[in-house]
Amino acid sequence: MESFFLAIGLILGLLILLSLYRGVFGPTLFDRIIGVGFVGSKTLVLLVLMGFMYGRIDMFVDISLAYSILIFIGTLVFAKYFKSKGAM
């Protein structure tokens, strides 16, 4: 089961690298924000997987809970800020 978690974690890492491509070369600004949000949600699951691999799941659950709230608030702040700036 541990190696299965490791495989899933590696796949998630690859997906993070792929979605970072749009984060760097995204034509519009909002693609970059979505790229960061996309990476964040994968990191959320990766954190819990790491918790299972290290055997300290009760610590990592709290970390990923706080992290999911942070991603959500961060995306909202980005949206509110760039709404008025109108940077194309």
Added chain:
Amino acid sequence: MSIAAILLLSAGTFFFATGVIGFLRFPDFYSRMHATGKGDTLGAVLMLAGLALYNLDGGFSLGNLLVSMKLLFIGVFWFLANPTATHAILRAAFDSGLMPWTKDGKPVIEWPPKSQEDT
């Protein structure tokens, strides 16, 4: 129990993968939002549910139950939070004048509406 966890985890990874493929290949920002908003949320919720199930494998002690409930709570929270964030980003993009891509280049709707200035 761990069979269900394996199935849910692979389904979640599949939806993450489709979300990434859609995120990279779609021509326009708004069509990319289709893929990321949905694939992202469903993938995370499925994987967290699978992990919560796997956590119950080690017996039904109070600690295991608490951790599984927290994992499910993260899934439910993410199921509510991500569409809201996607909507906020979409609204910001539309208000900042980013028009959806059309094949013939004509804007989909004329914005801001010139005739009657209702908001």
